[in-house]
Amino acid sequence: MTSSLKHILSDFFTEAHPKLRPVESATAGIFLSGACQGPKDIPETVAQASAAAAKAIGLLCKNSITCNPCVAHSNELMCNGCSSCEKVCPYGAITYADKEFRMPDRTTAIRRVASVNPAVCQGCGACTVACPSGAMDLNGFSNSQIMAEVDAICK
Ligand code: SF4
Ligand code: SF4
Incomplete structure (x- = not known):
């Protein structure tokens, strides 16, 4: 891998977990979709954007949010x-x-x-x-x- 390619790949965002949380970032409430994670085609980007939107709606439709008490x-x-x-x-x-x-x-x-x-x-x-x-x-x-x-x- 050339150094310029390594540099380009290191500039993408990483999901919290590739299988269990593919559209979530490591920071709660911030979601990822599309080419910010790497090169993607349009169908994959649209599917991922739909999943991210569903996650965001799931948060916004609640009256209150339970947070981790161990902070x-x-x-x-x-x-x-x-x-x-x-x-x-x-x-x-x-x-x-x-x-x-x-x-x-x-x-x-x-x-x-x-x-x-x-x-x-x-x-x-x-x-x-x-x-x-x-x-x-x-x-x-x-x-x-x-x-x-x-x-x-x-x-
Ligand atoms: S003393 Fe401890 S809590 Fe305060 S700024 Fe430094 S590392 Fe953070
Ligand atoms: S425990 Fe400390 S280092 Fe970890 S997320 Fe909280 S403030 Fe940041």
Whole structure:
């Protein structure tokens, strides 16, 4: 394979699963169809677009949507805004916000802290591993809970 062909192929989007989720992207609520995934003929593109539209309608016709409860959250007091978590998040769920904190000497300081969008987070846990200050935790699988499990197993 030539390097230019490799470059072209790497610019296509990848489906979440080729057999089980062929029109879904890795990010919930974003669907794929047509030539964005690679060269396709018209009948295949139309079939795929119909499937993507059906998936989107399936989401829009609900009054409420149940989300995964095991999402990440950051401890703003421990976060130093280093961006390590944002770099590893494959879903783009982490953003930053400047927040005002009261300091021990009663002054206030503005600090940049990480914030997780729970609707986008898929609970993969990559950010919790990457966080150097232990500020990022996964609901139900916090660092202290995991260490307690390890301690119990090792007894
Ligand atoms: S758990 Fe995964 S998807 Fe959620 S914010 Fe962390 S890296 Fe992103
Ligand atoms: S990796 Fe940890 S300390 Fe760094 S921005 Fe993310 S939550 Fe904050």
